[in-house]
Amino acid sequence: MLIYRDRVRSEWVDNNGHLRDAFYLLLFSLATDALMDDIGLDHPATQPALAPGADANTRRGHSLFTLQCQLHFQHEVKDGAQVEVRTRILAIDAKRLHLYCSLHLAGQEQEMAACEQMQLHVDMTGPKACAFLPEVLAKVQALAAQDATWPRSPLIGKVIGLPRR
Amino acid sequence: MLIYRDRVRSEWVDNNGHLRDAFYLLLFSLATDALMDDIGLDHPATQPALAPGADANTRRGHSLFTLQCQLHFQHEVKDGAQVEVRTRILAIDAKRLHLYCSLHLAGQEQEMAACEQMQLHVDMTGPKACAFLPEVLAKVQALAAQDATWPRSPLIGKVIGLPRR
DSSP states (O other): OOOEEOOGGGGGOTTTSOOOHHHHHHHHHHHHHHHHHHHHHOOOOOOOTTTOOOOOGGGOOOEEEEEEEEEEOOOBTTTEEEEEEEEEEEESSSSSSEEEEEEEEEEEOOOSSSEEEEEEEEEEETEOOOOOOOOHHHHHHHHHHHHTTTOOOOTOOOOOOOOOO | EEEEEEEGGGGGTTTBBBBOOOHHHHHHHEEEEEEEHTOOOSSSSTTTTTTTTTTTGGGOOOEEEEEEEEEEOOOOOTOOEEEEEEEEEEEEOSEEEEEEEEEEEETTOSSEEEEEEOOOOOOOTTTEEEEOHHHHHHHHHHHHTTTTTOOOOTTTOOOOOOOOO
């Protein structure tokens, strides 16, 4: 499990002081950037406002693109809240990662939101999909092994639909 | 079908000039605000930067909260692109809307991304879930009737998972 820590910024909340749906995903997206840092990939958060320390000279030529994601909004999160995203690797193939990420108030167990993601590994010179380099795959597999005994969330694979009567 | 038009803003794109995943959802979220305007509900886009014309005096006391959404990222969208979100109502019950929204370059048929959503109707004095008022329900049903013959997207209900070998 990888933990990404951040704080809810005032420009992410609505007039009620609650985080807007899209900015839950921004937190999950920034957490996936942190995963890319961890496993040796580049990430798109070279937006100066989001990643002041990003340096184009450290680029490694490969990144992850989000193919699909599913979000579950469980509780409201307020302006200024200290939060953390916990990212677990559910499955891996030669060029894809299936992730489950949960948002928590810092240090709390309750999930405020969850995000299941499918990420594709991309050679940025195309950009085109390609297999992970062996050293990246080894890091991904080591992370996934940490979560092998995690009891899987019942939200995984849950289809959107009206409740049955 | 309801159409929401916008332009991709520079603060939503990464160093490659492409829209970040979370800002696709922001476009879908702003389109759902437009749906709320259309059917007579309040919405959270009273963030001055996003909705300069929002006026607290026009509040109607009810809104939609996103319970769950699923995003499919099909094509890159670039800085400055004129885009539109097309929102269709798939199903309704007393207090929920099941939506399918697609993102397009203005006037183009190709989907750049899609977002399936479950929205819950909320009385903001709680906030607590409650049934739609009759006049709102009538507007929702009229919109849904427009899309009754729409051939449903194969992306609806698609579970996230690695492709089978």
